[in-house]
Amino acid sequence: MNIANSAISLTLAKIIGIGCQFISISIITKNLSLDNVGTFLLFLTFTLLARFLSSFGFDQILIREISREKENKKSFGNTFIVSLIFNCLISSIIYLIYINFFDFSLQINNLLIFLSFIMQGIFGSCIGLIRGFGKNLKAQIPEGLLMHLFFLVLIIIHSNIEIISLKTLFLNYFLSSTVVFLVYFSLIKDMRLNFKGSLKKDFVKYFKSAGQIIIILASTYAIIKSPTLIAAIFLDIQEVALIDIALKVASIPIILISSIGATYAGVFSNLKGMGFKSNFNALSQAVLLGFIPSLIWTICLVFFGKDIIKILFGDLYLEAYPSLIILSISYLLISIGSVSSVMLIHQDNESILLKLSTFSILVLSFSAALLDLNLIKISLIFMISIIIRDIGSLLYAMNIHLRAS
Numbered sequence: 001m002n003i004a005n006s007a008i009s010l011t012l013a014k015i016i017g018i019g020c021q022f023i024s025i026s027i028i029t030k031n032l033s034l035d036n037v038g039t040f041l042l043f044l045t046f047t048l049l050a051r052f053l054s055s056f057g058f059d060q061i062l063i064r065e066i067s068r069e070k071e072n073k074k075s076f077g078n079t080f081i082v083s084l085i086f087n088c089l090i091s092s093i094i095y096l097i098y099i100n101f102f103d104f105s106l107q108i109n110n111l112l113i114f115l116s117f118i119m120q121g122i123f124g125s126c127i128g129l130i131r132g133f134g135k136n137l138k139a140q141i142p143e144g145l146l147m148h149l150f151f152l153v154l155i156i157i158h159s160n161i162e163i164i165s166l167k168t169l170f171l172n173y174f175l176s177s178t179v180v181f182l183v184y185f186s187l188i189k190d191m192r193l194n195f196k197g198s199l200k201k202d203f204v205k206y207f208k209s210a211g212q213i214i215i216i217l218a219s220t221y222a223i224i225k226s227p228t229l230i231a232a233i234f235l236d237i238q239e240v241a242l243i244d245i246a247l248k249v250a251s252i253p254i255i256l257i258s259s260i261g262a263t264y265a266g267v268f269s270n271l272k273g274m275g276f277k278s279n280f281n282a283l284s285q286a287v288l289l290g291f292i293p294s295l296i297w298t299i300c301l302v303f304f305g306k307d308i309i310k311i312l313f314g315d316l317y318l319e320a321y322p323s324l325i326i327l328s329i330s331y332l333l334i335s336i337g338s339v340s341s342v343m344l345i346h347q348d349n350e351s352i353l354l355k356l357s358t359f360s361i362l363v364l365s366f367s368a369a370l371l372d373l374n375l376i377k378i379s380l381i382f383m384i385s386i387i388i389r390d391i392g393s394l395l396y397a398m399n400i401h402l403r404a405s
Contacts, residue, residue, distance in 0.1 A: 009137055013145045014255040020148035022312060024155050025248070029241075029313045031164040038241035040169050043113075045228050045244070046098040047120045047173075052221045054090035054121030080188075083125035091121030112174040119177040126184040133191065136262060142183040151176040219357035220341070223364060223385050224251075227327065227378050230368045235375075243375050245313055246320040250301070250327035253294035257335050260289050261342040268346040279343070283397065286339040294335035298328045319375075326379035330386045337390025340397040352396050360389040 029037050095117040099110065123143050130139035154172040158164055222229065228244045264286045268279075301308070305324050309317050344353045364385040371377055 013137070013141050014259060017145040017148040018252065018255055020145075020152040022248070024148070024152045025245070026312045027155055027159060028164065028169065029245070029317065031159065032166070034238040034241050034316060036166050038237035038239075038244070040166060041244040042228065042232055042237070042240055043098070043170070043173075045225050045232075046094060047117055048225070049221055050091040050094045050117045051120040051124055053094065053218050054087045054124060080125060080129050083128070084122060087121040087125055088118060091117045094121075113170060116170075116174045116177050119181045122181065123184065126188060129191075130184075130187055131262065131265070135187075138187060140259075140262065142180045142187075146183065147176050147180045150179050215354055215357070219361045220389075223357070223360055223382070223389060226364055226368075226385065227323070227382050230373065230378050230381070231375070234368065234373050239375060242317060242320040243323055243378060245309070245317050246324040246327055246375075246379075249305070249308060249312075250324055250331050253290065253297050253331050253335055256293050257290045257331075257338055260286050261339055264339065265342055265346050268343040272347040280398070283340060283343060287336055287394075290335040290339065291332070294332045298332050301325060301328045323375045323379040326376065326383060330379070330383040333383070333386050334390050337386075337392070337394040340394040341390065343397050344393060349397075349400060352400075353393055356389050356392045356396070360385045360392075363388060 028040065032040070092114075095114050098117075099113070127139045127143065151172055154175060155164070155169075158168050158172065162168070225247075227247050228240060231240045231243045264282065267282055301324060305328075306318060306321050309321060309324070341353055344350060364381055367381045367384070368378075371381070
């Protein structure tokens with residue numbers, strides 16, 4: 001019951017957060033040109049890339065190892081430091097790729113953009129550490145709720161003072177990231193971590209497993225954001241705006257799906273070696289919690305998707321509707337299979353997920369390179385990659401426990 005309550009509480013917090021995000025984007029789309037909207041949404045895509053990749057998998061290591069350590073949870077200070085080093089390094093690389101590959105002449109201090117990337121990267125390790133201590137809500141509410149709420153407040157204030165511009169958006173995003181960063185710093189300071197021991201020993205101990213996890217996370221993010229990234233590479237910036245808006249609306253069930261995955265991560269870790277029945281019960285319960293709401297949302301989009309787009313973003317974005325339906329079906333598939341990916345990682349079977357993710361990325365990349373792309377084709381490619389990775393991981397997870405039994 002505690003698991004269900006935790007998942008529900010986290011989901012409600014994220015729903016409020018995503019509601020704030022949609023209101024913000026609605027204000028932005030009605031005040032900026034399609035080009036500028038596409039520019040800002042692409043920036044968000046890359047900052048989230050920094051968020052998910054920069055900890056090099058050590059955030060997942062922190063969750064897994066601390067949750068297993070019953071007596072001395074505070075002894076992971078060095079592992080956290082290693083994670084922060086990777087945060088800064090990888091976030092810097094992603095920032096350089098963004099600035100050099102997409103030169104938009106933003107007319108804003110690049111230092112603010114750079115610091116936004118760094119702080120987003122650090123969030124991942126902070127969340128991993130706090131979740132490892134069993135404080136799931138405290139770990140995710142600052143990023144999932146506070147970040148979006150503060151950004152919305154700043155957008156509303158600026159819209160009443162002056163015309164919203166790209167410069168305003170980037171500044172507001174930096175300020176919002178700073179607030180969340182300070183909250184995480186305060187939470188971690190109160191944990192009084194133990195930094196005794198050898199940094200080198202911790203690095204060597206977890207590097208191999210973390211390396212596998214980061215490849216999994218990189219491929220996962222590349223798949224999830226592939227419609228936006230492919231459009232940015234092969235199509236115009238206006239089409240980036242259209243596909244990213246469709247992706248944001250279609251992906252609303254991910255709020256619940258990610259909350260369920262976060263809640264069950266420790267459960268799956270503790271169930272390792274406990275037999276087929278225990279693992280099957282936990283997995284099927286987690287899948288059902290995500291699938292039913294996702295199915296309801298997909299049906300709603302089929303019948304009311306155009307109205308939702310018009311109300312939130314305006315008539316200019318109606319061209320995204322066909323892609324929206326395909327993407328929503330894809331997220332229905334994700335609701336079935338993504339929790340099994342969490343199970344594989346937290347039961348030390350990340351090598352299987354790595355193979356599936358690699359194959360999915362290869363199919364995605366070759367399809368994008370060979371086809372004459374448009375928004376619908378990009379959405380279909382995305383669906384195929386989801387079938388390979390998420391449905392494949394579900395079948396693998398079930399097979400592992402069947403053989404073990």
